[in-house]
Amino acid sequence: MSLTASAIEQDRHISRKLTVSLNHHTVNVRPVIKGAFKEAACSLTEAYLKNSIMGWCVRGLDRKKYEEFLYTLFKSMINQASLQSRDFAIQVEGCKGVLTWTNNTNGLSWPRILSTAKLARLIGWTSALRAVTKVGASCDKTKRKVMSTYPHYITIGYVGVLPHEQHKGYGNALVQYVLDKADDAKYPVYVEAIDPASVKFFEKFGFVVQATVFIADRSDLPVALMVRTPVSSGTPQRLRIRPGRRDSDNSL
Numbered sequence: 001m002s003l004t005a006s007a008i009e010q011d012r013h014i015s016r017k018l019t020v021s022l023n024h025h026t027v028n029v030r031p032v033i034k035g036a037f038k039e040a041a042c043s044l045t046e047a048y049l050k051n052s053i054m055g056w057c058v059r060g061l062d063r064k065k066y067e068e069f070l071y072t073l074f075k076s077m078i079n080q081a082s083l084q085s086r087d088f089a090i091q092v093e094g095c096k097g098v099l100t101w102t103n104n105t106n107g108l109s110w111p112r113i114l115s116t117a118k119l120a121r122l123i124g125w126t127s128a129l130r131a132v133t134k135v136g137a138s139c140d141k142t143k144r145k146v147m148s149t150y151p152h153y154i155t156i157g158y159v160g161v162l163p164h165e166q167h168k169g170y171g172n173a174l175v176q177y178v179l180d181k182a183d184d185a186k187y188p189v190y191v192e193a194i195d196p197a198s199v200k201f202f203e204k205f206g207f208v209v210q211a212t213v214f215i216a217d218r219s220d221l222p223v224a225l226m227v228r229t230p231v232s233s234g235t236p237q238r239l240r241i242r243p244g245r246r247d248s249d250n251s252l
Contacts, residue, residue, distance in 0.1 A: 027092050027093065027168075027169055027170060027173040028092065028093070029090050029091075029092055029173050029174060029177040030090065030091060030092075031082065031086040031087060031089065031090055031091075031242070032078055032082060032089040032090065032091045032095065032098065034082070034245065036091065036094075036095055037075055037078050037079060038075065039094070039095040040074070040075075040078050040089065040091055040095045040098045041071050041072075041074040041075035041078060042071065042095075043091075043095050043096065043097070043098045043160060043161075043162055044070070044074040044078075044098050044158060044160045045067060045070040045071045045074055046160070046162055046163065047098075047160025047161060047162065047163070048070055048074075048158070048160060049066075049067070049070070051194070052194060052195070052220070052221060053135060053194055053215055053221055053223070054070070054110070056215070056218075056221060057123075057127055057130050057131045057134070057135055058123045058124075058127045058131075059127075060127075061123055061124070061127065065122070065123070066123075068122065069122040069123050072114070072122060073110055073113055073114060073122075074158070076113055076114060077089075077100055077108065077110070077113045077157070077158070078098075078100060080113065081100045081101075081102065081108075081157075082244060082245050083244045083245050084102065084104070084244045085241040085242055085243065085244050086241075086242040086243070086244060086245065087181070087241040087242050088100060088101055088102055088241070088244075090174060090177060090178075091174075092170045092173055092174060093165070093170060096161065096162050096165040096170055097159070097160065097161040097162070097165065097170030097171055097173070097174055098158075098159070098160055098174075099156065099157075099158070099159040099160075099174035099175065099177075099178065100156075100157040100158050100159075101154060101155060101156045101157055101178050102154070102155050102157065103152065103153070103154050103155075103187070103239055103241075104155070105147070105153070105155075107143070107155040107157065107190070108155060108157030108158065109135075109136050109139075109140075110131075110135075110136075110158075111131040111132050111135050111136035112136055116128055116129075116132055119131060119132070134215060134216045135215055138213050138214075138215050138216070138223070139192060139213050139223055139225060142211050142213050142225060143190070143225060145211075146190075146210045146211055146225050146227065147188075147190060147227070150187075150188050151236070152185075152187055152236045152239075153187050153188045153189065153190055154178060154181070154182050154187050154188070154189045154190070154239075155189075155190045155191070156175070156178060156189060156190070156191040159171055159174055159175060171201070175202075175205055176205070179205060179228070181239065181240065181241065182228075182230060183230050183231045183232070184237070184239075184240060185230075185236060185237045185238065185239040185240065186230045186232065186233070186234050186235065186236045186237055187230060187236055187239060188227055188228060188229050188230060189207070189227070189228045190225070190226070190227055191207060191226050191227075191228075192223050192224065192225055192226070193223070193224045193226055194221075194222065194223050194224070198224075199224050199226070202226050202228075203226075205228060206228045206229075207226040207227065207228040208226060208227060208228070209224045209225070209226050210225050210226065210227050211224075211225045212224050212225070213225065
């Protein structure tokens with residue numbers, strides 16, 4: 001997937017790019033502009049098709065409906081994030097990799113992105129209630145305990161790279177962009193990882209597992225609650241982020 005020339009030009013005007021050198025190739029991290037919401041949502045959809053917790057939650061749903069649900073979920077998430085700040089939905093290389101994050105302590109739990117009624121229309125009432133009561137609530141109590149000493153912190157919500165574009169440093173660049181923001185403001189960063197590979201990925205950035213929660217008390221659905229403290233101690237400063245968009249995507 002790639003952005004149109006006009007979208008790339010618009011993106012260039014509104015963003016301060018972060019450049020990461022990777023084998024003599026420069027990776028530019030930029031906000032997801034409104035014209036690229038569909039591409040960004042498609043990238044996250046493809047990246048999360050095999051997510052074990054989402055798959056358990058919507059079990060029995062056919063592939064086409066599952067893809068439609070993920071696309072709607074991520075498009076709505078990107079829209080909401082960019083309304084808060086243009087920095088909260090970022091992408092690399094024409095949305096080959098996408099990341100959403102926030103400084104809202106409520107985080108970006110996917111069952112709360114859409115209303116329960118809309119979830120039900122997409123995945124059925126049984127799955128919608130399972131998402132809200134089992135997935136959405138499972139980590140909340142433990143997260144509050146883990147983060148209780150931090151008045152301000154950042155949450156990384158979702159990061160995904162197209163399968164055929166992996167191992168090019170795109171995920172690293174996206175995460176590092178957020179960590180640079182966090183370190184400038186002396187904010188810790190919280191993330192939830194659901195498999196050993198994800199835990200290992202975040203550990204290389206300095207994240208440490210603080211607790212593990214099992215969705216619906218199932219041993220095959222673990223969630224590692226991970227935290228990275230800022231590189232320098234001191235009083236938290238103002239988080240330097242752009243204002244959000246003033247419009248909304250009414251098609252969602």
